[in-house]
Amino acid sequence: MEGMLTINNVWMMICTALVFFMHLGFALLEIGLTRQKNTINILFKNLFIITTGLLLYCLVGFNLMYPGEFNGFFGFAGFGLDSPMLNGGLDLSYNEGYSYWTDFLFQGMFAATAATIVSGAVAERMKLQSFFIFVILYVGIVYPIAGSWKWGGGFLDELGFYDFAGSTLVHSVGGWAALVAIWLLGARIGKFRDGKIYAFPGHNMAYATAGVIILWLGWFGFNGGSVLSADPAATSLVLVTTCLAAAAGGISSFLFSTFLYKNYDITMFLNGILGGLVGITAGADVMSPLDAILIGLIAGGIIVGGVALIDRLRLDDPVGAVTVHLICGIWGTLAVGIFGSLAGWDQFLYQLIGIGSYAAICLVGSFLIFYPLKLSIGLRVSSREETDGLDIHEHGMEAYPDFGLKQP
Template identity: 50%
Template structure:
């Protein structure tokens, strides 16, 4: 009997059976497509961090390359974990007076993991904006503490005001993908931090603005292309659905604004400086992308071109003003790109919104709301970042010593170097009197430490 049962069970393995599953409905298919699009967009936004890393590395000195790479990697890791623990809850939890979320910590009670993932990579983007502005002189441990504050509470509360059902959203504030929520918040944090840090050694002397050139402009340009590519997911994914009408429009306005900003920044620098400035033109692309982020779903294609054209000119003037007038040392121009162009893009929604914009007969109400939102975010971020850094600096300096800065943060913070050119040359035993001897080594190592006053060579991405 046992043998018969065993034989029947064995034979049943080779007999096909029919599985009765629920037939897919139009709603279930649409939900799957929506989820897939948001996941693709989240991956594109994650890939933007490679762009940030390349931009910041290429447009700063070689002796700080590893330090910048470590900051970018750590930012992504810290933001992902901390946003899961508290950030998402503060941003999208049940609202307390329209000011802050009060639940959903550790995703408790939430099943929308895809939405969390998309928002998580946004949080990391906000924090990494600070990385470039403080490059080459901030202690890594101090940067990590600031990243914890930004991703844990400062950025999530701004997000709650606008995207989490908070008071700004109730007023009708429009920021589709984050010109203010992400970019302006990060830029204001960068500006306040730079005020605490001060400028790099040799940047300003005897009333002159000295250029400190980046060591690899092609890598910086590659970073801009990566950011541009990822921005299609940054803006397009903010639809949170694979809407066949909305998503193509958002991606096209994103393309148009960046392209227009490149053209305007290139030709404006030609008029202003008598040559097309490559670094400002590359920055123009980013300025156009930041500028269109708030209104990419709300403006027409023509409106996106106008926003980009103006953003390119605004970018050039903002970089010059911040660098030469305010004397705020921002090695990669993050404050101008993400801050000033973020303000322009947010206010531009009040002008170019096809439903309620001033230029479309909607009156000045939306312009006023947009301006109020900008001022509120600037005030909140300035006070919180400033207060946090004030406390930290009472305990310890957030800046490396002069000797460590001159040596380079790769060696002093990590005990290593990104490039081994010096060792390679010295190990060749070439005579010091040779044109390829120690003279060359010293000149290569001193790149970016001399005083150069030509403003047109400024590397400011």
């Protein structure tokens, strides 16, 4: 037993490292798809999310999300982490697949991801201190309570709602908050004017592409680790379905956007890959390879339509976070009731109930955080700060300073 626990635990630690690596992918994607003058601001937010998210998850989040015996809606096992030691050694009775410490760290990486989704959506115009307060409250309280409803053995888990690795529990939880944020913030200056929509090209497509490839790699840990063991059959299937959905999503988005807009848009290609990954995450372990391809193909089409829809609603999402994480997260969650071994009308209904439940807590929770901030310290930087760039005004430096000798 100890030998298998060691093997399983090592796999889970590798997956934890891969999910941690995803934060670099998010950072590169966000700075690549936005303007140069806000690069440091975005990197600063991503560092804050990781550091603060882990500390909050240690102090309160882990025990909010996994409270043990509770009423199915809210429970709290206490502050901090309990020692998993027994008679001077590691308590092997905690879980047959991995240790207590590994469980905390793996789940803590997921918690930080939800806030990272919001970071990209509010890029280039949100006050840093307001974003900090949002992260503390959303990651520290809203995310773990919502997570307990399924992964903590709450009422949705008892109902039969299924979300293997977080199409809803992670991606839609971040996506709903992103939607509320961009609605309350408003669009960047010049995005919508004279009845037209103007694109703000990202300053570095190489960074954006590298970010997506890193995220794809990190999804091996995100989904592969959600097997919660190193079981060869289960992990192999999950990695195959994950990769096939990503590939199908990219191809589908590229073809749809080329047909509609008559150009080869790399940003659509990149977001199509991410849409496929988000779409397969809810049911990666119960889908066949063909199911995964179909889910990815539909997700790719959703990306193209979703980006256009967000623009038509006059909502400004610089990186497409709402489309990728919310809309494709909803699609992937519903897909569990349509494709794979769980497909059926009952399961489809359970998935709908789960989506509605998470929409409720996330919309209300994020609004109760953002709206008081808007009325008090404000959400948005001044017009001058936005025009000049947040790097200069909030950080006093540039991401790409000119080191050449300046002529007098």
